[in-house]
Amino acid sequence: MENKLRKSLLLWLALSPLIIIILFPFAVMLSTALKPPLEVLVYPPTWLPTELHWQNFSAMWEAARIGPAVFNSTWVSLAATAICLVVAIPAAYAAARMEFRGLKLFRQFLLVTQMLSPIVLVLGIFRLMAKMGMVDKLPALVLAYVAFNLAFSVWMLQAYFQTIPRELEEAAKLDGASAFQRLRLVFLPLATPAIGITAVFVFIYCWNEFVLAMTLLRSPEHNTLTFQVFSLVGGRYQIQWEQVMAATLVASLPVAVIFAVLQRYLVSGLTVGAVK
Numbered sequence: 001m002e003n004k005l006r007k008s009l010l011l012w013l014a015l016s017p018l019i020i021i022i023l024f025p026f027a028v029m030l031s032t033a034l035k036p037p038l039e040v041l042v043y044p045p046t047w048l049p050t051e052l053h054w055q056n057f058s059a060m061w062e063a064a065r066i067g068p069a070v071f072n073s074t075w076v077s078l079a080a081t082a083i084c085l086v087v088a089i090p091a092a093y094a095a096a097r098m099e100f101r102g103l104k105l106f107r108q109f110l111l112v113t114q115m116l117s118p119i120v121l122v123l124g125i126f127r128l129m130a131k132m133g134m135v136d137k138l139p140a141l142v143l144a145y146v147a148f149n150l151a152f153s154v155w156m157l158q159a160y161f162q163t164i165p166r167e168l169e170e171a172a173k174l175d176g177a178s179a180f181q182r183l184r185l186v187f188l189p190l191a192t193p194a195i196g197i198t199a200v201f202v203f204i205y206c207w208n209e210f211v212l213a214m215t216l217l218r219s220p221e222h223n224t225l226t227f228q229v230f231s232l233v234g235g236r237y238q239i240q241w242e243q244v245m246a247a248t249l250v251a252s253l254p255v256a257v258i259f260a261v262l263q264r265y266l267v268s269g270l271t272v273g274a275v276k
Contacts, residue, residue: 026252031061031200032245033057033270040241053242057250060243066250068221069228075137076224077206080145083198084153087146089195093183097169113151118144122215129216136218144212150196156201161187204255226250 032040035049040042061067082102095106096173125144133141164187172182188195217223223231226241229247235238 009121010045024054026249026256028224029245029249029252030256032242033249035242037240037242057246059204060240060246060250063218063240064228064232064243064247065223066225066228066247069223070250072222073207073225076141076145079142080149080206081140081202084146084149084202085195085199088153088157088198090183091154092149093179093187094159095154095158098179098268107155110151110155114155118209118211125212126215132181135216136222138217138222140216141213141224144216145202145206145209147214149205153198153202157191157194160191164190167256171193192219192251206253 010180025069031048034052035046035056036051036053039046039049042153053130064075077241094100095103129135132140134143148191168190169182172186177185209224210230213224213227214230217227220228229244230249232244
C-alpha cells in the first residue's frame with residue numbers, strides 16, 4: 001500500500017508541470033473574467049482580482065448576445081450529430097459485414113477524406129451553398145458539419161462493428177431477421193458505447209468549429225458561439241477583455257465538462273476496433 005501511494009505521489013509530481021501548463025490559460029481566463037475593467041490592462045499585471053466582478057458575466061450575456069449564440073451552437077451541433085449518426089450507422093454496418101466490389105477502395109476513401117481540412121474546401125463549399133441559396137442559414141452549417149464528420153463516424157463505427165461476434169448475426173439470420181433487423185436488434189444494443197463516443201466527438205467538433213461558421217453565416221442573429229466570441233474582438237476599436245474572457249469561459253465550459261466526465265470512454269474510443 002505504501003509503495004503504491006509513493007508511486008502515485010511520484011507520478012503526480014512528474015505530471016505537475018504539465019498540469020500547470022494546461023491549466024494556466026484557464027486560470028488566466030477566469031481571473032480576467034472576474035476582474036474590474038480598470039484592472040484588466042494595468043501594468044504591472046495583477047494575477048488575482050482585487051474584487052470579484054461577477055457582473056461581467058451578466059454584462060457579457062446582454063451586450064454580446066451570447067444567449068442566441070448558445071442556442072444556435074446547440075441546435076447546429078445536435079442536428080449535425082443526429083444526422084451524421086443516422087447516415088453513418090448503416091454505412092458502417094455495410095462496410096463491416098457486407099462484401100461488395102470496391103470495399104477496400106471505400107475504406108481508403110474514408111481515410112483520405114480525413115486528410116482534408118475545411119480551410120482547403122471552404123471556397124467550394126461557399127459557392128455550392130450560394131448556388132443552393134443556403135448562405136446565412138443554419139441548415140447550411142449543419143450540412144457542412146455532417147459532410148466533414150461523416151467519414152470519421154463511419155470509420156469509427158465500422159471498426160467497432162467488426163469486433164462484434166459473427167455468431168450473433170448468423171443466429172439472427174437463421175431466425176429470419178433481415179439485414180435491417182440484424183442491425184437494429186443485434187448491432188445497435190451492443191454498439192451503444194461506440195455510438196456514444198462517436199456522437200461526443202462529432203458534437204465537440206461542431207461546437208468548436210469556426211471557419212465554416214464565419215464563411216457561411218452573415219446575420220448576427222445566426223452566429224454560433226465561437227463566431228460570436230470572435231465578434232467581441234474582431235473589428236472593434238475598444239475591446240472589453242473581461243467580457244471576452246467571460247464569453248470564452250462560457251464557450252469552453254460545456255466541452256470541458258463533457259471531456260472531464262467522459263474522458264475514460266473518449267480515450268478508449270480512440271482504440272475502438274484495434275484489438276479483436
